[in-house]
Amino acid sequence: MTVLSTSLHVPVATAAASIAKTIVVNPSGTGDFRSVQEAVNSVPDYNNQWIKIHLASGVYRGEGGDRRYKSYILLEGEGAQKTSIEWGDYASDSRGHDTASCGTFTSYASNIVVAGITFKNTYDGYSHTKQAVAALIAGDKSSLYSCGFVGYQDTLADLFGRHYFKGCYIQGVTDFIFGLGQSIYEGCTISTANSVEKPGFVTAQGRGAANDTNGFVFKRCNVTGPQATYLGRAWGRYSRVIFYQTFMSDIIVPEGWSVWNAHGYE
Numbered sequence: 001m002t003v004l005s006t007s008l009h010v011p012v013a014t015a016a017a018s019i020a021k022t023i024v025v026n027p028s029g030t031g032d033f034r035s036v037q038e039a040v041n042s043v044p045d046y047n048n049q050w051i052k053i054h055l056a057s058g059v060y061r062g063e064g065g066d067r068r069y070k071s072y073i074l075l076e077g078e079g080a081q082k083t084s085i086e087w088g089d090y091a092s093d094s095r096g097h098d099t100a101s102c103g104t105f106t107s108y109a110s111n112i113v114v115a116g117i118t119f120k121n122t123y124d125g126y127s128h129t130k131q132a133v134a135a136l137i138a139g140d141k142s143s144l145y146s147c148g149f150v151g152y153q154d155t156l157a158d159l160f161g162r163h164y165f166k167g168c169y170i171q172g173v174t175d176f177i178f179g180l181g182q183s184i185y186e187g188c189t190i191s192t193a194n195s196v197e198k199p200g201f202v203t204a205q206g207r208g209a210a211n212d213t214n215g216f217v218f219k220r221c222n223v224t225g226p227q228a229t230y231l232g233r234a235w236g237r238y239s240r241v242i243f244y245q246t247f248m249s250d251i252i253v254p255e256g257w258s259v260w261n262a263h264g265y266e
Contacts, residue, residue, distance in 0.1 A: 019074065020049035026056040036064035036075075036085060045069040055117065057082035065106035068139070073109065077117035080148040080169065088122040091131035091154075099154060103133035110140040110161070118148030118169075125152025127196050129174060133157050137181065144168060151176065152193060158183050158216065173197055173227065175204035178235060182214040185221055192225030192251060199253050203232030204260075205239040215240030223248045233258035 024031035025039045031054075033039045039053045045067075052074040064085055077083030089102040105119045123132035134149045136157035148169045149156045155172035158181035165185045170177060173195040177185075192200055202223065207214050221243070223231075228251050232241050 018050050019052045022052045022054060024054050024056065025060075027058050027060065028056075031056060035062065036060050037062070040064065040067070040070055040073070043070045043073060047072050050074055052076055055083045058084075060085045062087055065103070065108075065136075068108040071109045071111045071139075073111075074113045074115070075117065076115050079116045080118045080146055083116060084118040084120055084148070086120040086122050089132070090121070090123045090125075099131045099133060099157070100136065100159075102131065103136040103157065105134070106136040106138070107142060108138045110142070112139055112142045113145070114143070114147055115145040116147065118150060120148070121151040121155065123152070125173065126194065129153050129195070129197050137161070137163055152195060154178055160214075171225070173200040173229075175201050175233070175235070177202060177216065178204035178206070180206040180208075180212075180214045180236075181216065184217045184219060186219045188218070188221045190218070190221055190223045190225075192227040192229050194226050199228040199230060201230045201233045201258065203241050204235040205232060205241050206235040207238045207240050208236040210238055212238065215242065217241075218243045218246050220244070221246045223252065225249075225251055227251065228253055230258050231256050233260035235260065 023039045025033050027034050043051055046069050050072045055077045057078040085105050087104040089097050091097055091099045091102050104121050119135040121132040121134040131154040132151055134151040134155045138159040140161040143164045146167045150171045152172055153174040155176035156170055158179040160180055163181050163183040165188055168188045171191045171193050173193050205216050230253055
């Protein structure tokens with residue numbers, strides 16, 4: 001199975017070498033914009049030149065993301081411990097959000113590179129589990145480096161498209177990496193979080209037909225955390241998840257996987 005071609009992911013250095021413009025975001029007002037969304041909105045539709053949006057260290061509150069036609073953006077923080085985007089919407093809240101619209105950060109555009117940022121959904125899912133997305137990635141050819149994704153349920157919506165995650169930290173409890181993405185996770189730390197819901201599920205991959213090319217590959221990752229978990233449950237009848245040369249601590253339940261929506265397709 002070819003999940004991701006070697007030419008797909010765009011190293012930060014490669015994108016940086018061809019930057020046509022740099023936009024600085026700083027909530028103090030010393031940059032070009034105060035908010036991430038203002039900076040993204042300033043990128044022309046159907047853009048075809050790399051534009052770097054640099055986020056100064058700090059916590060950016062509020063939903064943000066790139067529109068479908070805002071391509072070729074390098075979104076760069078000052079490190080996942082220093083730069084974060086945080087918000088607390090969840091599915092079925094009073095504002096009428098569903099899973100796809102409650103994300104702290106959403107990316108529908110293709111050719112996107114993100115580096116050194118933590119995306120956090122601040123909804124407290126410890127005792128009241130709700131779908132609360134920290135980041136939704138649905139564009140093609142998206143690469144994310146040294147980023148953090150923090151939540152409880154549905155933390156990272158790896159929804160559609162070819163994606164590459166390198167050196168990222170992903171935390172949650174239930175289905176916290178889910179979707180129909182065609183993605184490689186390399187050198188990432190996958191961590192459970194404490195919750196009243198036990199055990200949890202790392203993945204919920206949605207491949208629905210035998211000829212679908214999507215699937216998740218975890219290469220040289222580390223699966224750890226304070227709470228027991230399944231490696232995943234089958235959201236689709238042909239769900240496909242591969243863990244390759246990956247360290248797994250003793251939190252993995254003996255069964256490993258849950259059939260869920262794929263009874264009869266084991």
